[in-house]
Amino acid sequence: VPVDPSELPWSPTREDRLRARDRARVHRARSARKPVWLLLLLAGPGVLVMLGENDGPSMLSYATTGATYGIGFFIPFIVLTFWMAYIVQEMTVRVGIATRRGHAELIFERFGKLWGGFALVDLLGGNLLTLVTEFVAIRAGCAYFGIPPPVAVGAAVLLVMSALATRRYMTWERSVMALALANLLFIPAALYARPDVAAIGHALASWSPFPGGSRTELLTLVLANVGATVTPWMIFFQQSAVVDKGLTKADLLQGRIDTALGATLAAIVAVAAVVAAAPLFAHHVDVSSFSDGADFATALRPYLGSHGAALIALGMIEAGLVAAMTISTSSAYAVGEVLRVEHSLNLDFSQAGRFYFAALGSTVVAAAVVLIPHAPLLAITLTVNVVATLLMAPALVLLLLLANDRTVMGSLRNTVRQNLFGGIVAITIAVIGAVYGLSLALAQYGARP
Amino acid sequence: VSPLEREHLLGLEPELRGSARREAYPPRRLSRPLVLLMGALRIYVVCCMVLVLVTFVKVLHH
Numbered sequence: 001v002p003v004d005p006s007e008l009p010w011s012p013t014r015e016d017r018l019r020a021r022d023r024a025r026v027h028r029a030r031s032a033r034k035p036v037w038l039l040l041l042l043a044g045p046g047v048l049v050m051l052g053e054n055d056g057p058s059m060l061s062y063a064t065t066g067a068t069y070g071i072g073f074f075i076p077f078i079v080l081t082f083w084m085a086y087i088v089q090e091m092t093v094r095v096g097i098a099t100r101r102g103h104a105e106l107i108f109e110r111f112g113k114l115w116g117g118f119a120l121v122d123l124l125g126g127n128l129l130t131l132v133t134e135f136v137a138i139r140a141g142c143a144y145f146g147i148p149p150p151v152a153v154g155a156a157v158l159l160v161m162s163a164l165a166t167r168r169y170m171t172w173e174r175s176v177m178a179l180a181l182a183n184l185l186f187i188p189a190a191l192y193a194r195p196d197v198a199a200i201g202h203a204l205a206s207w208s209p210f211p212g213g214s215r216t217e218l219l220t221l222v223l224a225n226v227g228a229t230v231t232p233w234m235i236f237f238q239q240s241a242v243v244d245k246g247l248t249k250a251d252l253l254q255g256r257i258d259t260a261l262g263a264t265l266a267a268i269v270a271v272a273a274v275v276a277a278a279p280l281f282a283h284h285v286d287v288s289s290f291s292d293g294a295d296f297a298t299a300l301r302p303y304l305g306s307h308g309a310a311l312i313a314l315g316m317i318e319a320g321l322v323a324a325m326t327i328s329t330s331s332a333y334a335v336g337e338v339l340r341v342e343h344s345l346n347l348d349f350s351q352a353g354r355f356y357f358a359a360l361g362s363t364v365v366a367a368a369v370v371l372i373p374h375a376p377l378l379a380i381t382l383t384v385n386v387v388a389t390l391l392m393a394p395a396l397v398l399l400l401l402l403a404n405d406r407t408v409m410g411s412l413r414n415t416v417r418q419n420l421f422g423g424i425v426a427i428t429i430a431v432i433g434a435v436y437g438l439s440l441a442l443a444q445y446g447a448r449p
Numbered sequence: 450v451s452p453l454e455r456e457h458l459l460g461l462e463p464e465l466r467g468s469a470r471r472e473a474y475p476p477r478r479l480s481r482p483l484v485l486l487m488g489a490l491r492i493y494v495v496c497c498m499v500l501v502l503v504t505f506v507k508v509l510h511h
Contacts, residue, residue, distance in 0.1 A: 003455045020457035110477040246465045383505045390497040
């Protein structure tokens with residue numbers, strides 16, 4: 001028998017109804033003591049953010065690392081960078097659960113319009129530029145299979161739109177997660193390289209052999225690998241997704257496991273990309289002129305075979321596509337939060353027009369830029385690296401301040417240990433980011449004195 | 450709404466309702482060390498912006 005909605009103590013929206021349904025499933029799983037099912041229901045933001053950050057430029061960084069230095073120091077180093085990513089992202093889970101607010105919204109409220117404006121401009125500008133690089137990766141990966149750029153980019157835009165058209169957070173999240181699992185294609189690609197398991201184990205245990213050769217090149221790859229692991233959009237995305245999914249204090253453990261699982265999967269994939277590209281190092285192939293995933297796939301074909309090379313190209317397409325979906329959504333959340341308008345993937349287009357417009361608008365603009373003949377894509381890619389790494393420091397400081405804010409965090413505020421780890425990570429990333437940004441800028445001065 | 454949906458809605462924690470109805474937190478009062486930290490961050494951000502702009506123009510020109 002239908003019930004009159006006016007009987008309810010408040011007027012529910014579509015967002016409320018769908019979230020209530022999701023929460024009821026969580027309550028049932030918890031009451032029935034089904035921990036695995038409960039985790040499956042609550043996992044999502046952590047896995048998505050970590051696999052989303054294994055995006056086009058990041059996978060290129062890992063492939064370049066493998067091709068330049070082979071298996072050695074960088075294997076454990078990459079694992080360490082994902083531990084750093086876990087430390088940062090775990091804070092966003094707690095801040096999201098404790099405050100029920102996205103990162104942009106919270107910065108506006110607690111630190112005022114200046115810092116709120118900075119955070120928003122930093123995020124939206126950085127995201128738009130990063131989206132362009134994702135479409136570059138998609139275009140390059142598709143080019144390997146002979147797909148023309150307009151078809152590749154157009155199909156990618158349609159997929160992003162299709163995921164948003166579900167107007168259901170859980171469906172969007174599960175669809176993107178299913179797609180993100182294709183990130184694991186780098187693992188069979190690595191197996192085609194017939195890796196020396198003992199050498200990988202030795203590298204993990206001993207952090208050796210330490211790379212020789214040019215110190216500048218080594219430093220650049222160290223910095224690029226750190227920059228490929230923690231970026232500002234990840235902070236904004238996971239906090240907003242935790243809020244939209246409706247995680248509560250009771251779900252903190254699952255939120256942490258989700259983040260750790262995402263970091264583990266992403267680290268394995270990153271290491272697999274290094275291993276898959278290692279034959280280029282063994283055969284002394286110069287990769288300094290390689291600009292995209294198609295170059296790597298083509299160069300690796302003699303060593304991995306046509307199937308292995310195709311997996312690399314497919315992995316690059318997936319990396320760009322999943323990142324395009326998550327990054328455009330993080331922009332939409334931030335716009336909705338700051339404008340104080342409805343912002344949820346559980347809403348209809350008519351109820352959250354500005355939210356969906358921000359996601360679709362940024363996607364379409366980025367896709368269009370990639371198709372413009374002679375567009376300065378290299379300049380954009382370099383600028384993305386500079387922006388992401390330089391502006392990570394203030395983003396981390398603001399996150400640490402929020403995670404220590406007694407008024408908003410209550411009992412979930414950072415402990416001494418979490419501050420110690422968070423502080424170490426923030427300082428490390430800030431120093432490395434600043435050095436990376438400066439080295440890139442100075443390299444440009446050096447190129448044209 | 451159906452009785453089942455009503456039951457779900459009534460079970461929804463109040464803080465999980467809606468996405469634009471929450472009352473804003475008051476602005477944070479910053480202690481002196483924090484004021485200094487935020488000031489240093491502002492200078493850092495301005496320098497970064499200039500660096501980013503210069504880098505972009507240089508790369509574009511190159």
